[in-house]
Amino acid sequence: MVDWNMTELKHILKAEQFTDIKELDRLFGLADELRAADEKGQVPQSLAGKIVATLFFEPSTRTRLSFEAAALKLGAQVISTENAREALSANKGETLQDTIKIVNGYADIIVLRHYEKGGAEIAAEVSEIPVINAGDGAGEHPTQALGDVYTLQKELGRVAGLKIALVGDLLYGRTVHSLLPILGLYKDVTVYLVSPPQLRFPKEYTKTRIVLKEFDNVEEILPEVDVLYVTRIQKERFASEQEYQNLKGSYVINGENLKKLKKEAIVMHPLPRVDEISSEIDSDPRAAYFRQAQNGLYLRMALLSEILK
Amino acid sequence: MVDWNMTELKHILKAEQFTDIKELDRLFGLADELRAADEKGQVPQSLAGKIVATLFFEPSTRTRLSFEAAALKLGAQVISTENAREALSANKGETLQDTIKIVNGYADIIVLRHYEKGGAEIAAEVSEIPVINAGDGAGEHPTQALGDVYTLQKELGRVAGLKIALVGDLLYGRTVHSLLPILGLYKDVTVYLVSPPQLRFPKEYTKTRIVLKEFDNVEEILPEVDVLYVTRIQKERFASEQEYQNLKGSYVINGENLKKLKKEAIVMHPLPRVDEISSEIDSDPRAAYFRQAQNGLYLRMALLSEILK
Amino acid sequence: MVDWNMTELKHILKAEQFTDIKELDRLFGLADELRAADEKGQVPQSLAGKIVATLFFEPSTRTRLSFEAAALKLGAQVISTENAREALSANKGETLQDTIKIVNGYADIIVLRHYEKGGAEIAAEVSEIPVINAGDGAGEHPTQALGDVYTLQKELGRVAGLKIALVGDLLYGRTVHSLLPILGLYKDVTVYLVSPPQLRFPKEYTKTRIVLKEFDNVEEILPEVDVLYVTRIQKERFASEQEYQNLKGSYVINGENLKKLKKEAIVMHPLPRVDEISSEIDSDPRAAYFRQAQNGLYLRMALLSEILK
Numbered sequence: 001m002v003d004w005n006m007t008e009l010k011h012i013l014k015a016e017q018f019t020d021i022k023e024l025d026r027l028f029g030l031a032d033e034l035r036a037a038d039e040k041g042q043v044p045q046s047l048a049g050k051i052v053a054t055l056f057f058e059p060s061t062r063t064r065l066s067f068e069a070a071a072l073k074l075g076a077q078v079i080s081t082e083n084a085r086e087a088l089s090a091n092k093g094e095t096l097q098d099t100i101k102i103v104n105g106y107a108d109i110i111v112l113r114h115y116e117k118g119g120a121e122i123a124a125e126v127s128e129i130p131v132i133n134a135g136d137g138a139g140e141h142p143t144q145a146l147g148d149v150y151t152l153q154k155e156l157g158r159v160a161g162l163k164i165a166l167v168g169d170l171l172y173g174r175t176v177h178s179l180l181p182i183l184g185l186y187k188d189v190t191v192y193l194v195s196p197p198q199l200r201f202p203k204e205y206t207k208t209r210i211v212l213k214e215f216d217n218v219e220e221i222l223p224e225v226d227v228l229y230v231t232r233i234q235k236e237r238f239a240s241e242q243e244y245q246n247l248k249g250s251y252v253i254n255g256e257n258l259k260k261l262k263k264e265a266i267v268m269h270p271l272p273r274v275d276e277i278s279s280e281i282d283s284d285p286r287a288a289y290f291r292q293a294q295n296g297l298y299l300r301m302a303l304l305s306e307i308l309k
Numbered sequence: 310m311v312d313w314n315m316t317e318l319k320h321i322l323k324a325e326q327f328t329d330i331k332e333l334d335r336l337f338g339l340a341d342e343l344r345a346a347d348e349k350g351q352v353p354q355s356l357a358g359k360i361v362a363t364l365f366f367e368p369s370t371r372t373r374l375s376f377e378a379a380a381l382k383l384g385a386q387v388i389s390t391e392n393a394r395e396a397l398s399a400n401k402g403e404t405l406q407d408t409i410k411i412v413n414g415y416a417d418i419i420v421l422r423h424y425e426k427g428g429a430e431i432a433a434e435v436s437e438i439p440v441i442n443a444g445d446g447a448g449e450h451p452t453q454a455l456g457d458v459y460t461l462q463k464e465l466g467r468v469a470g471l472k473i474a475l476v477g478d479l480l481y482g483r484t485v486h487s488l489l490p491i492l493g494l495y496k497d498v499t500v501y502l503v504s505p506p507q508l509r510f511p512k513e514y515t516k517t518r519i520v521l522k523e524f525d526n527v528e529e530i531l532p533e534v535d536v537l538y539v540t541r542i543q544k545e546r547f548a549s550e551q552e553y554q555n556l557k558g559s560y561v562i563n564g565e566n567l568k569k570l571k572k573e574a575i576v577m578h579p580l581p582r583v584d585e586i587s588s589e590i591d592s593d594p595r596a597a598y599f600r601q602a603q604n605g606l607y608l609r610m611a612l613l614s615e616i617l618k
Numbered sequence: 619m620v621d622w623n624m625t626e627l628k629h630i631l632k633a634e635q636f637t638d639i640k641e642l643d644r645l646f647g648l649a650d651e652l653r654a655a656d657e658k659g660q661v662p663q664s665l666a667g668k669i670v671a672t673l674f675f676e677p678s679t680r681t682r683l684s685f686e687a688a689a690l691k692l693g694a695q696v697i698s699t700e701n702a703r704e705a706l707s708a709n710k711g712e713t714l715q716d717t718i719k720i721v722n723g724y725a726d727i728i729v730l731r732h733y734e735k736g737g738a739e740i741a742a743e744v745s746e747i748p749v750i751n752a753g754d755g756a757g758e759h760p761t762q763a764l765g766d767v768y769t770l771q772k773e774l775g776r777v778a779g780l781k782i783a784l785v786g787d788l789l790y791g792r793t794v795h796s797l798l799p800i801l802g803l804y805k806d807v808t809v810y811l812v813s814p815p816q817l818r819f820p821k822e823y824t825k826t827r828i829v830l831k832e833f834d835n836v837e838e839i840l841p842e843v844d845v846l847y848v849t850r851i852q853k854e855r856f857a858s859e860q861e862y863q864n865l866k867g868s869y870v871i872n873g874e875n876l877k878k879l880k881k882e883a884i885v886m887h888p889l890p891r892v893d894e895i896s897s898e899i900d901s902d903p904r905a906a907y908f909r910q911a912q913n914g915l916y917l918r919m920a921l922l923s924e925i926l927k
Contacts, residue, residue: 041667059704061699065721065724069697069724069725077381079374081374084370093584101599104599106374106378271716272716290722294723358661362683386690388683388687390683403890403891404897410908410911411908
């Protein structure tokens with residue numbers, strides 16, 4: 001069973017809440033059903049009469065639209081603030097807790113994006129309606145991770161036994177932090193951590209039964225892996241432009257790299273992508289990142305309908 | 310009967326329009342019915358097919374979400390602009406009148422927040438659909454005042470005879486300006502005006518049959534009042550930081566103050582709150598401000614369904 | 619028949635796609651039907667279950683609200699970003715193509731406002747769902763042009779044979795660029811191009827069977843024309859404030875001008891208007907610009923229902 005937090009409310013705050021593969025399989029199955037219904041234009045309106053509040057304290061158009069489309073397809077209505085941090089600055093210091101308590105009176109569930117790590121937990125502590133963490137600073141982004149594992153299952157038919165390379169900025173990348181605990185539920189997963197030395201995976205996330213291997217360079221692991229999960233490296237993380245330029249090339253996935261990748265492997269990316277994956281490979285069937293984005297939608301539909309049922 | 314402005318259209322522009330307690334009782338009764346229906350998930354979809362335009366020329370996320378949730382719960386749809394002032398600056402000077410006339414072609418009712426006093430009246434003059442004033446500069450905020458009086462009725466069972474302290478910035482506080490005319494409809498209301506000398510209640514609002522009493526300090530009136538209605542004091546209103554710091558303490562409501570307050574009294578606040586009410590009292594049953602926010606939602610639902618029926 | 623672009627998808631990218639008057643008449647007839655249904659509160663919910671994404675990379679509240687109201691009236695739901703350029707800047711360079719591909723997974727149709735000419739065509743190239751160009755930089759704004767021609771038909775009963783003055787900034791005015799190709803489908807249309815020498819109509823748009831006549835001044839053509847289509851002249855287009863002030867007067871339409879205009883002529887404007895039309899003429903029955911805005915709504919409803927049926 002999922003540990004739906006400490007309370008009776010079904011908050012989704014972090015990936016670690018999900019501790020049971022059967023529960024994940026059930027969620028993924030529900031996502032599949034909702035996808036099939038959507039393709040026939042027959043999504044059950046199970047959230048009719050419900051209001052979903054998307055409170056984004058920093059803009060994330062992609063995540064917000066994904067949740068809003070998920071809610072609307074299930075028949076819910078949406079109230080939203082695209083950039084609460086700026087809009088609420090007029091308040092000169094209202095606490096997150098107060099905002100959450102007020103919105104409790106208007107909505108049935110809150111989807112929260114906050115700029116500080118731990119924001120979602122603070123919200124959940126005072127909320128009388130469920131809170132979904134849609135990203136909290138450098139913390140977690142659990143629905144992204146769930147959608148990613150759903151993508152593995154859907155694209156490759158299994159998660160157990162996979163060899164997965166996480167490539168890029170592993171230090172600040174919220175996405176990969178949330179991914180590890182869920183991968184850890186499956187047997188025999190090997191994760192190749194490929195990053196510049198400055199951007200290594202944080203030690204705090206390495207308590208896992210997954211076999212972790214560190215690499216500096218992506219080239220050598222290409223022939224081995226089933227999944228190439230690429231994240232963006234930000235120029236600002238480096239001491240000098242020169243240092244960044246020297247390293248950058250090692251982490252750009254292009255047509256040449258793809259030749260070395262297995263035929264049945266896939267390339268994933270949480271998006272947005274800048275130039276760490278060349279658009280020349282978009283048409284390769286192994287490029288799974290846009291399918292991954294759509295899987296995220298159906299996974300969110302499954303979560304919303306589970307939580308509000 | 311309500312004076313629905315000069316025209317046949319049911320604009321809500323200022324608190325002074327409401328001149329009949331029976332009409333208020335009817336509204337509050339309707340709000341109660343809608344609340345009961347909402348709790349059962351059975352709100353009548355009386356606004357199905359209607360479009361509510363929320364035009365906010367300055368951000369006020371709380372008020373906007375309250376109106377939008379109210380509209381959606383009744384089956385209406387919403388078109389919205391979160392910060393029209395900025396978005397419309399691209400227009401380099403379109404008049405408010407033109408914006409209103411254009412939106413007349415798209416929506417069935419306009420909820421308007423404007424940054425200038427009188428904005429709502431200007432809008433109503435040219436509008437062929439109802440306009441609701443959701444705050445116009447330092448002017449009025451009549452739906453807030455209606456929700457507040459509904460809260461008094463709901464929490465204390467009556468309005469007549471109440472002793473109500475208005476505490477804080479009474480000079481610039483739009484909320485308290487709109488509250489007085491409605492309180493004035495009820496018998497034997499006493500209002501204690503508690504503010505620093507710089508922020509006294511404006512003379513223009515004192516033409517009322519309410520007994521008004523001025524105080525500098527909140528402590529002395531605590532044991533007498535039924536309602537402590539707190540508003541925020543802004544640092545900018547003072548000549549020096551020192552002056553502000555000296556005064557500030559007198560207007561912070563904390564656990565100590567609460568000990569002196571009657572057991573059956575309530576503490577209200579239009580929100581957002583910063584530090585003028587200590588969060589330590591949030592769990593006290595007399596802290597009514599979050600219930601007050603939710604009452605505002607149901608009052609707005611009642612108004613929308615009355616106006617558009 | 620309409621050339622719905624090169625693909626099977628019914629993109630609306632530019633006015634030149636519309637090549638058949640019969641098709642336009644059918645669209646205008648559908649717009650009339652939808653208007654009649656709307657006035658009775660009985661719009662067919664033909665878009666129920668559909669999601670319309672309004673992606674505005676620069677704010678245009680008027681156009682966005684028009685499309686959103688059109689979608690909602692037909693029963694669709696809307697996901698929206700009011701200012702994607704700013705919101706997506708956090709992405710540090712995601713391409714428009716990527717944004718479009720991701721939204722493909724969430725919505726059934728995209729309404730795109732982009733700040734660069736050609737933005738809509740770039741989007742359509744990668745999109746698997748229809749794209750409607752809601753303005754692309756100095757490029758086109760085809761749904762505005764369709765609404766304008768619908769207005770001519772509705773107000774004057776015909777388009778063929780009309781004498782139409784386009785007044786103001788003809789060089790940068792996207793609206794008039796999109797209008798010409800559609801007017802060119804009708805017989806015996808004469809267009810009077812009235813602009814300062816600096817802001818002449820671009821040569822590239824003059825390949826048309828319409829008789830085009832250039833004028834510097836609006837006064838002389840007033841008694842001749844059936845339609846005065848006014849656009850805004852921006853101060854920034856002039857070398858000096860003095861030059862602007864000298865010219866400005868010739869292009870302001872006021873009560874004096876209207877005396878010279880035919881009784882059955884109309885004044886149009888794509889809005890927003892600043893001071894190029896004096897508000898003193900708003901109450902003149904020939905002032906058609908607010909009716910024109912509402913016609914745009916019904917025309918957009920007709921387009922959405924055609925494309926998504």
